[in-house]
Amino acid sequence: MFDQLMIRLCQSKDEEVYVKLNLDFMKAVKEEHPYWDSLKMPSEEEMRRTFREAIASPEHIMIIVAEIDKEVVGFANTWTVYSIWSRGKALTVDDLYVLPSYRRNGIGKKIMNYIIEYAENNDYKRVQLHAEIDNEKAHNLYRGLGFSQEEMLFFMKKLGC
16 A cells, blocks of 8 residues: 555654654553553653664664655664573564554554564564553554464553653
């Protein structure tokens, strides 16, 4: 459907749209999942600082964007950890978001395939992620890409948020 879809690494020129998309994403998630209410919604300036910090740390943080006709319509935030269980690097997908008007067109799948291919080509031992327990669409996407569901709990302690 989208002949001009491009999946690429986020760049500093994407700051404005990245900040807007992330704030939209966070607002939507907080509306659907009240447990995120314990975390303060960042201001635009806080999100800009976070973006700049992320872009400045490519060895730890990688942001991928989906672009159609030069418009960014989705993103994934990832970070690298060292896994003793895998005996090497693991790439964690922390957030995956596609604008509502572009969903159900395979964009999320293309972003995930980009991430998987990147990990395979850069000596990562695994790709891991988490999803809200009731987000069946995400679960189906991840299962369809070969991810297995593991029984774990997500714990969080706020530190100055």
